Amino acid sequence: MAGGRSQVRAESPEIEVVSSKKKTVEKRKQSPTPAQPAKPPKAAKTTKAQPKPIHQWSASEDADLISVLEEIQINQSGPMNVFSNSAWTEAAEKLNAYNTDHSKDTDAAACKTRFNELKKMYRTFKRLKNMSGGGWDERNKRVIFDREWWDDWAQDGSQKAEDMLVFRYKGFPLFEDMFHLVEKDRTAGW
Numbered sequence: 139m140a141g142g143r144s145q146v147r148a149e150s151p152e153i154e155v156v157s158s159k160k161k162t163v164e165k166r167k168q169s170p171t172p173a174q175p176a177k178p179p180k181a182a183k184t185t186k187a188q189p190k191p192i193h194q195w196s197a198s199e200d201a202d203l204i205s206v207l208e209e210i211q212i213n214q215s216g217p218m219n220v221f222s223n224s225a226w227t228e229a230a231e232k233l234n235a236y237n238t239d240h241s242k243d244t245d246a247a248a249c250k251t252r253f254n255e256l257k258k259m260y261r262t263f264k265r266l267k268n269m270s271g272g273g274w275d276e277r278n279k280r281v282i283f284d285r286e287w288w289d290d291w292a293q294d295g296s297q298k299a300e301d302m303l304v305f306r307y308k309g310f311p312l313f314e315d316m317f318h319l320v321e322k323d324r325t326a327g328w
Contacts, residue, residue, distance in 0.1 A: 280309030
């Protein structure tokens with residue numbers, strides 16, 4: 139046995155002898171041994187759940203959501219402008235009751251997500267409405283600014299500018315309806 143290595147191990151098909159100037163090393167090959175059969179390739183998963191389609195909200199559905207949330211807020215005993223998880227479930231149930239063909243059933247998470255999007259739009263629109271130099275179109279519920287003003291914002295490229303540019307050609311008819319859902323009630327000390 140030269141060098142403390144058995145001749146049988148060196149000739150075994152699953153062991154490879156690697157030599158260098160300093161020392162000789164045995165490495166195990168990655169082939170399966172008779173005691174350890176090769177693993178079969180994993181089968182593709184066919185039962186993967188399909189992602190839930192994203193609910194596309196229409197203007198009338200937005201108005202229905204705001205109306206339902208106003209009703210819930212009036213009937214709740216907690217602080218204004220705060221909705222519990224049960225309120226979102228109730229809102230989803232009421233919206234689904236309005237939708238008689240059930241082509242777009244909504245859940246509590248969809249209602250909460252949409253309200254948060256509307257709240258962001260409300261705050262952006264409020265910022266626009268309060269800026270000096272603009273006008274107000276009551277019929278279309280939209281702010282009016284000069285073309286140069288909008289072009290300056292378009293060149294800004296920030297997220298704030300992108301949020302404002304959404305309202306360049308359209309209004310936000312839910313602005314007044316959302317006031318009581320978004321703004322703190324100053325008379326109640328909130």
